[in-house]
Amino acid sequence: MSPHRRALEQGYRWLRFEDGLERQFQAFFTQGHLVRVRVAAWVSIVLFIMFVLIDLATLPAYVSIRTVSIRLALIIPSFIIVLLASYRAAWRPYLGSAVFTAALVTGLSTVAVIGSALDVGYQIPYEGILLVALFVYLIACLAWRRALLANMVTLCAFVIMEFALQTNPQARLYQIVFMCAANGVGAYGAYFLEHSIRTTFLVDTLLHELAALDGLTGLSNRRTLNIHLERVWRQAMRDRQAVAIAMIDIDYFKRYNDRYGHARGDAALKAVADVIAGQARRPLDLTARYGGEEFAVIWHNPVPGELQAMGEVLTAAVEALHIEHLDSDLGRLSVSVGVAIGLPCAGDDAAALLRAADEALYQAKHQGRNQVVVTEPVSALV
Numbered sequence: 001m002s003p004h005r006r007a008l009e010q011g012y013r014w015l016r017f018e019d020g021l022e023r024q025f026q027a028f029f030t031q032g033h034l035v036r037v038r039v040a041a042w043v044s045i046v047l048f049i050m051f052v053l054i055d056l057a058t059l060p061a062y063v064s065i066r067t068v069s070i071r072l073a074l075i076i077p078s079f080i081i082v083l084l085a086s087y088r089a090a091w092r093p094y095l096g097s098a099v100f101t102a103a104l105v106t107g108l109s110t111v112a113v114i115g116s117a118l119d120v121g122y123q124i125p126y127e128g129i130l131l132v133a134l135f136v137y138l139i140a141c142l143a144w145r146r147a148l149l150a151n152m153v154t155l156c157a158f159v160i161m162e163f164a165l166q167t168n169p170q171a172r173l174y175q176i177v178f179m180c181a182a183n184g185v186g187a188y189g190a191y192f193l194e195h196s197i198r199t200t201f202l203v204d205t206l207l208h209e210l211a212a213l214d215g216l217t218g219l220s221n222r223r224t225l226n227i228h229l230e231r232v233w234r235q236a237m238r239d240r241q242a243v244a245i246a247m248i249d250i251d252y253f254k255r256y257n258d259r260y261g262h263a264r265g266d267a268a269l270k271a272v273a274d275v276i277a278g279q280a281r282r283p284l285d286l287t288a289r290y291g292g293e294e295f296a297v298i299w300h301n302p303v304p305g306e307l308q309a310m311g312e313v314l315t316a317a318v319e320a321l322h323i324e325h326l327d328s329d330l331g332r333l334s335v336s337v338g339v340a341i342g343l344p345c346a347g348d349d350a351a352a353l354l355r356a357a358d359e360a361l362y363q364a365k366h367q368g369r370n371q372v373v374v375t376e377p378v379s380a381l382v
């Protein structure tokens with residue numbers, strides 16, 4: 001079972017997948033939120049510049065010198081770092097940490113802004129810190145745990161500051177209660193937001209798998225093979241490199257099904273598919289179930305003289321599975337392989353290569369099965 005399906009079945013109420021899947025999700029999360037993080041950082045910078053101007057216009061100089069310094073020296077630079085991390089590909093792996101740091105710096109600095117004003121006997125509106133908490137939970141595109149951590153640290157600092165500097169007990173009580181309530185609402189909303197992003201990630205990937213892979217063997221399906229072949233063909237044409245296709249068909253598989261039943265037939269197909277899956281080693285290689293008991297391998301830029309040996313590795317590996325097949329000449333399950341190679345030129349199409357591989361497979365069957373036939377490179381292709 002794929003890890004995505006397992007995660008969907010098991011649930012993820014702690015907002016964590018198993019290690020490999022979690023890494024994939026983090027990459028999806030960072031990539032998917034890149035634009036939103038940038039927008040959030042730009043909006044924050046503009047907002048804090050506005051707060052600086054409001055401070056300068058409305059606060060007495062002995063207060064604004066403190067609040068403006070904190071905003072300019074700490075908060076705005078932390079968002080500039082977020083922006084840089086979002087625009088520079090080399091810094092992108094650190095984007096999540098940059099956003100977390102900015103959230104922490106903004107929260108603590110806002111506490112410092114309120115505290116530094118209180119320290120000189122001046123009450124400035126504390127609602128800004130509520131806005132910061134909700135922003136960190138819902139807009140900053142932080143993972144829920146990080147948002148919660150940044151906000152809890154800020155909340156603690158706020159409570160300490162209130163007890164240390166707030167002289168009005170009623171204001172202190174209201175402010176702490178509102179801060180706790182804002183954190184509760186924000187954390188609750190952010191939890192369900194991340195939960196649904198995780199669900200979208202799993203469902204998207206599963207839909208992609210359903211559309212691209214064969215359900216029984218897990219290899220690519222025929223549609224994916226055709227799309228990939230077109231792509232490799234075009235790439236090979238640009239690079240003046242060859243493309244080869246091996247068509248592989250299980251020998252006497254109808255007799256196998258008739259003797260051992262469909263369930264064992266399926267298990268044998270899966271075992272052969274696993275062997276074939278090991279034949280794609282380069283990034284542009286691909287293995288696919290072409291249909292029924294027929295498979296295909298695309299080899300990008302192979303050495304023509306090695307194709308026979310590459311096919312024989314396959315036939316030998318299937319033989320080595322030692323799957324009993326008493327209705328075949330060999331007594332074991334075997335495959336026949338037809339291989340064709342071509343050097344794509346303008347005007348050729350990849351389908352011609354597929355046809356040539358199919359003809360080679362037919363020949364291998366005709367010559368007695370459990371063998372490899374490599375076609376002479378067709379002159380139009382090579």
Ligand SMILES: Nc1nc2c(ncn2[C@@H]2O[C@H](COP(=O)(O)OP(=O)(O)OP(=O)(O)O)[C@@H](O)[C@H]2O)c(=O)[nH]1
Pocket residue numbers: 216249250251252253254255257261262263264265266269291292293365369
């Ligand atoms: N168990 C199982 N059998 C399948 C599946 N897909 C196709 N088959 C069977 O594969 C068999 C293919 O039979 P044929 O095309 O006559 O070929 P063959 O018996 O392998 O004979 P040769 O190819 O000439 O060696 C048929 O009996 C199909 O029912 C599948 O998903 N599972």
